[in-house]
Amino acid sequence: MKVKAAVTHGKGEDFQIEEVELADPTANEVLVKVVASGVCHTDAVARDQEVPVPLPAVLGHEGSGIIEKVGSNVHTVEKGDHVVLSFSSCGHCENCLSGHPAYCLYFNDLNFGGKMNDNTNRIKQDGESVSSFFGQSSFGTFAIANERNVVKVDKDVDLALLGPLGCGIQTGSGTVLNKLQPNFGETIAVFGCGAVGLSAVMAAKIVGCSQIIAIDVHESRLELAKELGATHVLNGKEVDTVEEIRKLTGGGTNYAVETTSVPALARQSVQALKPLGISAVVGVTQETEFNVFEDIMALGKGLVGAIEGNAIPQLFIPKLIAYYKNGQFPFDKLINFYELEDINQAFADSKQGTTVKPIVKMEH
Known part of the structure; x- marks a missing residue:
């Protein structure tokens, strides 16, 4: 399917809002209609190649959205669920199995290597592969993510707020x-x-x-x-x-x-x-x-x-939302919203310190 995304073409260059081709989810993946995505310092260091991510790429790793489609082997979420997208992990190494997925032995490859868990790409532009980021690439109107990245959240909280819970x-x-x-x-x-x-x-x-x-x-x-x-x-x-x-x-x-x-x-x-x-x-x-x-x-x-706060996202993020609903964790006070077309301004405001946590919202 054709989707709109902020594409990073070269080191330190501004994001370009362009059309890319997104493949269907595989058996263990989901298609997410992205509502919003937080802007994180890690996106900036990837754009500036302080952490080398193969370019071109669609960055973004604090996505929130609604499940549009699930693969045949997905069991934890279904179409219509509200979700937060978090980091990618393999699920089978020693650290993942002992409850420390943020220290996955393959963390760097899965989150910064530009490919999905099966070592292939889901995003293309003009027939050429475009790198994914953190197994989600949420700076776009839709995203593919592995089931392990996905955290089901309450529907009674503003979904646009929740993306930054996935990382920062x-x-x-x-x-x-x-x-x-x-x-x-x-x-x-x-x-x-x-x-x-x-x-x-x-x-x-x-x-x-x-x-x-x-x-x-x-x-x-x-x-x-x-x-x-x-x-x-x-x-x-x-x-x-x-x-x-x-x-x-x-x-x-x-x-x-x-x-x-x-x-x-x-x-x-x-x-x-x-x-x-x-x-x-x-x-x-x-x-x-x-x-x-x-x-x-x-x-x-x-x-x-x-x-990543030594967190298991599927367990920890719902706890943070519960604290928020109880008035103990008012993270909404950190947030300013931007449209996807204004993503470069969002990054500039974050760098200048005028916005603590920018979130870009997607138009559908």
């Missing part, structure tokens, strides 16, 4: 709730108040952290962090962040979440921990210098990576 919001909240698992009354610092960081702030409030310290350089985002649950906010341009965190907490936090991808802040997130504290890095951070003895070993600190 799941990453921030899951890093706190699933990976770090702070106890009631413990302390946490969140570096970066984008969608991922603010989701971590909201999750820390749900858990009952006694001090939730949010760090950013945009005052508007720091104000939003306070509204969402931060007990203290710090502008990294104006203060010595590590020194201020130590003062506020009497020696450092139990935990940190580092979302910015800035190497210096990854080190700060560790330095601002108390002894035995743990920092989880979720940003695509490049080479970073640590003094392993002073920063980590001598005080028994830990530095860990976290992918």
Whole structure:
């Protein structure tokens, strides 16, 4: 079928809204009528080839929509179901089988390699293959996804809001709730108040952290962090962040979440921990210098990576929606909507910090 999509043709180039040909779903796949798709930093790093994805490609990996058609071997969803699309995983490696699909041994191939689970393409343009992304390619009016990517959600919540639960919001909240698992009354610092960081702030409030310290350089985002649950906010341009965190907490936090991808802040997130504290890095951070003895070993600190909030999407995303419906997880305060034709503006606003979480809506 012919569908409209935002196509990425070259490194760093603007998205082009064009017609592409979408194949039918195979036995284990579904066809989704995409209602909306979140714009995530990972889409930007793929467009800019910081993470190499074969081009041309249709990016987008925070899709939400309605099941249009199911393959012959699909059993968890049916036509008409509302769904969120999340990351791709194989389902049969050791990590998938032990409940850690975000650490699938084939994660990079399945999400960034440009092909579907069976190593073939579903999107073509002018007879040539176009790469898929995260096994969904949701920057288009329709998408093909494997059943493992698909999360059935309640129909009484605005479907257009829900796409970012599939990646960015799941990453921030899951890093706190699933990976770090702070106890009631413990302390946490969140570096970066984008969608991922603010989701971590909201999750820390749900858990009952006694001090939730949010760090950013945009005052508007720091104000939003306070509204969402931060007990203290710090502008990294104006203060010595590590020194201020130590003062506020009497020696450092139990935990940190580092979302910015800035190497210096990854080190700060560790330095601002108390002894035995743990920092989880979720940003695509490049080479970073640590003094392993002073920063980590001598005080028994830990530095860990976290992918997709260590979540099983089919179990975790419905929990986040339940928190949202209960007023405990107001992620809708992060969101501004754009039309698909304005996708380049959405990316620009995200980069400038004027929009925390853009979502592009599809016209049908």
